[in-house]
Amino acid sequence: MIRVLLAFLAALIALPLSAQDTMPPAPYAYNQLDDPALEAKATALMHTLRCLKCQSQSIADSDAPMAGDMRHQVRSRILAGESPAQIRAWLVARYGDYVSYTPTVSASTWPLFAIPALLILIVAAVLLRRLGRRHADAGDAS
């Protein structure tokens, strides 16, 4: 009985499938910049960059070592005077639009922006016509 229980308990222990490194994180992975204004700039940017290891998280949300290394890049580049736009461009040049959560209008994404605008126009046109007709009907009745 005890053995069965022990075996059952052993089955409950979750062991990571792939090993991770044991190195300390990069200096700016978990340490904020001293200047609050620069740190705010860096944090805002980190929330809009995709973690490459854990692709539904931003690098600000992820504890993956690689996300830490990316945060280090963002903070040390902000500290060196680079603008958030420059850092985003640096990453997009390496990983494509995929790395950025901020949508951009491009050859493949323009319908995302055009279709809602078009739908609103159609709805507005339909509404105007219907309201106009009701007005006309009301005018006939009186």
Place this chain on the structure above:
Amino acid sequence: MRSRLFLWVPLALFAFFAGLAGYMLTQDKTEFVESAMIGQSLPDFALKPAFDGLPGAARSDLVGGQPRLLNIWASWCLPCIAEAPQLEALQAQGVEIVGIAIRDRPEDVANFLARHGNPYTRIGADDISEVQLAIGSSGVPETFVIDAAGVIRYQHIGDIRESDIPILLAELEKAR
């Protein structure tokens, strides 16, 4: 009658999107993020040796002469163990392989090479993944073909299997 048919349009649209979603669920999803640096010049870097048995790696070590492989790996990476014999096979064919060890300790690198073989001429230690990020690599292992002019010509994502060796040899030949 015309307006009655019009009422079915939203349902038809919904059915279309539900069908599309169902279809996409059955499709293979690739988790790989390809580097956008293919065709670009290898960024400048200089890394200290990953352990005391081999020299470190710098951009200048990959430029000139024959095309080389730049292998991004780590001793803590399980697929890298599976890849090790394939890298040795490539080395046996005369390919020079420069390694970059990601977030790794010298003793772990030495142990890994002792257990799984050493196909490298140099291994640089990238403790904060800076070179990995600079070349658009998003994991370990990844292997890049670098030509004599220092241009990144090809990226292999994931561990190299036996079937990948002819592809890599062909890419090295193309980069010549």
